[in-house]
Amino acid sequence: MVFKFNFEPVVKSDFINVSGSTLYSKDKGYGFETFKFRVDVPNGNYDIKFVLKNFKKDVASATIMVFPRRLMIKDAQIKKGDMYQDEFTVNVKDEKIIFEVETDGAEVCSIEVTEAKNPIVVYLAGDSTVCDQENLPYAGWGQALGCFFKKGVSISNHAYSGRSSKSFIEEGRLEQILQTIKEGDYLFIQFGHNDQKDDKRYTEANTTYKIMLKVYIDEARKRGAVPVLVTPVARRHFDENGKIVGSGLHFDYPKAMRELAEKENVFLIDLLQMSSQFYEKLGVEESKKLFVHAKPKELPQFPDGIEDNTHFNMYGAYEIAKLVVEGIKKLDLKLKNYLR
Numbered sequence: 137m138v139f140k141f142n143f144e145p146v147v148k149s150d151f152i153n154v155s156g157s158t159l160y161s162k163d164k165g166y167g168f169e170t171f172k173f174r175v176d177v178p179n180g181n182y183d184i185k186f187v188l189k190n191f192k193k194d195v196a197s198a199t200i201m202v203f204p205r206r207l208m209i210k211d212a213q214i215k216k217g218d219m220y221q222d223e224f225t226v227n228v229k230d231e232k233i234i235f236e237v238e239t240d241g242a243e244v245c246s247i248e249v250t251e252a253k254n255p256i257v258v259y260l261a262g263d264s265t266v267c268d269q270e271n272l273p274y275a276g277w278g279q280a281l282g283c284f285f286k287k288g289v290s291i292s293n294h295a296y297s298g299r300s301s302k303s304f305i306e307e308g309r310l311e312q313i314l315q316t317i318k319e320g321d322y323l324f325i326q327f328g329h330n331d332q333k334d335d336k337r338y339t340e341a342n343t344t345y346k347i348m349l350k351v352y353i354d355e356a357r358k359r360g361a362v363p364v365l366v367t368p369v370a371r372r373h374f375d376e377n378g379k380i381v382g383s384g385l386h387f388d389y390p391k392a393m394r395e396l397a398e399k400e401n402v403f404l405i406d407l408l409q410m411s412s413q414f415y416e417k418l419g420v421e422e423s424k425k426l427f428v429h430a431k432p433k434e435l436p437q438f439p440d441g442i443e444d445n446t447h448f449n450m451y452g453a454y455e456i457a458k459l460v461v462e463g464i465k466k467l468d469l470k471l472k473n474y475l476r
Contacts, residue, residue, distance in 0.1 A: 319360030328368030426452030
């Protein structure tokens with residue numbers, strides 16, 4: 137399957153020529169929905185080729201996102217008169233690709249959509265700090281991870297808000313991953329935030345938490361995929377000395393995960409350690425910029441203001457994804473060969 141869309145006024149015979157008045161319809165299977173361009177495709181993985189040009193200003197920037205707000209290209213810099221071209225691979229689970237381009241001067245010339253041939257798929261299992269958050273200003277680090285990879289690696293984010301290592305399995309979410317994960321793919325596993333909750337999601341750090349995590353490891357390995365444990369990202373809980381403490385460090389869960397990784401000889405990214413050190417380096421005030429914080433009346437959806445020290449905005453999600461990438465490099469995973 138190949139779609140080639142031309143957005144320039146000059147007609148191209150081997151492209152589908154579209155304009156701003158080409159509205160989406162189910163019959164066509166493509167078109168604009170408000171300021172976003174939609175293409176209907178079967179579920180799977182697709183290589184995307186974007187071409188943009190800057191006609192207007194000395195240097196234009198462009199950021200490209202794919203539904204639901206997955207960051208694919210961040211702040212591309214395009215000089216006046218220059219053509220910018222880039223390629224990336226996206227995973228589709230809901231039979232549509234919706235492109236959103238944020239730019240201060242560049243124009244889209246063309247978009248090409250091609251079925252990806254045997255890409256490496258990085259599956260993510262986790263909670264709200266990882267998942268694709270559809271509603272601003274929230275963002276999970278999983279939806280920013282794709283912008284660090286070249287064409288050939290696809291991020292399939294199955295993380296879901298409020299899930300623990302146990303409830304993720306009980307709801308069949310791991311089973312969804314296992315239906316398509318293949319040899320050479322990766323399964324990144326970050327749980328801990330909701331395993332602490334005093335309800336049916338609860339797991340005990342040194343027993344049931346380890347048992348649940350081992351299920352992910354064993355099932356990935358059965359299929360020739362590479363499991364990677366990721367310690368839960370730190371909460372922004374400072375003490376009077378500017379150190380992350382208490383529930384910010386997730387009690388015994390990270391230690392239990394590290395022990396399991398050593399016992400089962402599993403790759404581990406210690407995101408708790410990296411993120412807590414990162415917050416401390418930024419400091420109490422500067423670290424707020426990573427999270428969903430707003431003063432009263434600053435955001436219409438939070439008229440009374442909000443101070444959420446667990447969930448990230450897109451800036452925070454990007455910075456945490458950057459730490460995950462550093463973890464990939466430290467582990468010397470083959471995946472690192474596809475980093476931008």
